[in-house]
Amino acid sequence: MTSSVVISIRTYLTEKSSKKTREGFQNFFKEKVEFHGVKSAVVAKIGRHHFRQVNKISKRKMWLVCEELLSSGLFEESMIAFAWADKLHESFEESDFSVLERWLRKFVTNWAACDALCNHAVGSFVDAFPLYVEKLKSWARSQNRWLRRAAAVTLILPARKGRFLSDIFEIADILLEDKEDLVQKGYGWMLKEASKLHQQEVFEYVVRNRSRMPRTALRYAIEKMPADFRKKAREKG
Numbered sequence: 170m171t172s173s174v175v176i177s178i179r180t181y182l183t184e185k186s187s188k189k190t191r192e193g194f195q196n197f198f199k200e201k202v203e204f205h206g207v208k209s210a211v212v213a214k215i216g217r218h219h220f221r222q223v224n225k226i227s228k229r230k231m232w233l234v235c236e237e238l239l240s241s242g243l244f245e246e247s248m249i250a251f252a253w254a255d256k257l258h259e260s261f262e263e264s265d266f267s268v269l270e271r272w273l274r275k276f277v278t279n280w281a282a283c284d285a286l287c288n289h290a291v292g293s294f295v296d297a298f299p300l301y302v303e304k305l306k307s308w309a310r311s312q313n314r315w316l317r318r319a320a321a322v323t324l325i326l327p328a329r330k331g332r333f334l335s336d337i338f339e340i341a342d343i344l345l346e347d348k349e350d351l352v353q354k355g356y357g358w359m360l361k362e363a364s365k366l367h368q369q370e371v372f373e374y375v376v377r378n379r380s381r382m383p384r385t386a387l388r389y390a391i392e393k394m395p396a397d398f399r400k401k402a403r404e405k406g
Contacts, residue, residue, distance in 0.1 A: 174219055175237045181215045182207050182245055194244070202279050205245045216249040220256065228257055232268050239276045247276060251285040258293035266294060266301055277315045280351050287319045292326040295333075302336045309343040317344060318355035328359060331366035338374055345378060350385055357389025364393060375402045 182205040191206030207215075223234060235250035254269070269291050277283050295301050302324075309320035320340050327333050337359055344356040364371035375382065375390050379402060382390075391402045 172234055172237060174222055174234060178215060178219050178238065178246065178249060179241075181219075182212070182243075185211050185215070197281070198279050200279055203243050205243055207245050209248070212245045212248055213252070216252050219249070220253055223253075224256070228260060228265075231257060236272075239272060242276075244279075244282070247282050248285055251282070251290060254286070255289035255293060258290060258297070261294050261297055263298055263301075266298070266304070269294060270304070273316065273319055274313070277319070280315075280318065280355075283315045283318050283355075284322050287323040288325050291319070291323045295323055296327045296330075299333070302333055305336070305340060306343065309340050314349045314352055317347060317349070317352045320344070321352070321356040321359040324359050325362050328362035329365060331363075334363060334367050334370060337363050341374070341378075345381055345386075346383070350383075353383045353386040354389055357386035360386075360390035361392050364390070368394060368398070372398050372402065379403075380405075 185208075186206040188206060190208055191204045194204050194206070195202060223231060226234075231253065235253055238246040238250040251272075254272075269286070273283075273286060273291070277286060295305065305320040305323055308316040311317055311320075321344060324333055324337055324340070328337060341356050341360060344352055347353055347356070360371050360375070371390065372394060375387060379387060387402065391399045394402070
């Protein structure tokens with residue numbers, strides 16, 4: 170039986186949907202994505218409004234409500250579910266990793282869903298339970314491109330704090346010659362964020378690997394570096 174809050178969310182989303190928005194969103198994706206067709210700011214507002222109705226329920230029940238939303242396969246509902254998961258990050262326990270990983274494997278089918286889940290809820294989890302960074306290294310070797318992207322983008326938030334630098338380089342090593350551009354962008358982004366507090370180390374990593382690193386990943390990695398660093402990094406080794 171579908172919970173009343175999920176019914177209410179779907180009613181709001183249907184009322185706010187438009188064909189124009191739905192078609193416009195699809196332009197950002199190579200693969201087919203199913204949308205209600207509701208602008209992101211409106212989705213976020215609907216999510217916040219309904220979270221006030223459920224924020225007192227147990228975490229176990231919250232996971233079930235989130236999975237109801239995810240089961241629809243509709244993009245906006247997944248954005249609400251992933252945002253709610255991140256709101257619970259202060260109460261995360263190690264057992265919650267299995268929930269987040271199952272969602273990644275089962276419900277993530279595009280780059281935006283990958284980032285919405287992993288930039289926030291999964292990144293917060295790994296920040297709180299650092300031993301789980303080893304799980305990311307197994308994701309980086311997956312045949313599933315979204316798991317490979319997830320291995321990198323999960324570390325975006327910790328990287329901004331200067332954390333996990335050696336693990337970041339290890340994951341970048343695994344993904345270094347990946348053929349998927351969205352994976353290249355993912356690990357390039359991870360390196361860019363790490364460079365904000367570890368500029369010299371990331372610069373040296375890029376220079377050391379520039380002959381093997383795809384141009385897309387390299388461009389992302391050096392984006393925030395000084396002009397002379399960027400010029401040096403682009404030189405042929």
